[in-house]
Amino acid sequence: MNREPNSQQTDLTAELAQAARALSEIELIRSHPADTQALLPDLRTAIDSLKQVSAQLSWWYNRSIRGNDYAADVGADTAVEDAAAQLLAASRFLSAARDAVGAAEEATGEVRWKRRRSTPTSHTDQ
Template identity: 55%
Template sequence: MTEQPGESVERATKVSHEAKALSQAQLSRTHPSDIPPLTHEIADTLDSLKQVTAQLSWWHSRAVNGSDYAPDEGANLGIEDAAAQLLAASRFLSAARDAVTAAETATRSVRWKRRH
């Protein structure tokens, strides 16, 4: 199935809206038993975002001057910089995913008390 122009942007917009909604949730009221599955989902999301940024870095590093972008002054440098920054983002997201996964593992060993 071929993706139509703009579909990736629409998906990214949905992810952004959901992440904003989660960031505005009152997590201090989260039930302790929800923490491991919540951190698991966050780790999965970070892993997907890592993959997306890696793919975008790859795309930029293979963009063709004159075919994929207009050959003007500074364009090559801009493309190279974007590829490097996206690769760095992918690496940071990988580290963030690893940290959240470690937190998930750590909280699974906690015996949480029931709240009243």
């Protein structure tokens, strides 16, 4: 079954948001650093993909300025220009975030992590 591109984009964006929320809710503090280091390459790739999407959206908004793709209401041109600029800024910030995660990955690549001993905890999770 072929879905409309906009429907696919909306579905993928919703799935991405859900996956990112789930990742952010994982209690990494209970993990050992050696176990979480494997997250860095995929995190860097995900950030790079988000950078690409925000750059593409910025390009699209820039292309659509002057009412070619929307009703030219009062302030619409300014709103579209602002959206394009904000998306470009987001792309640049994501580029910096991707580079920072890559640097963290590289910096910790040579670390020989010590394993923690498992110790029973006296509290229960709620």
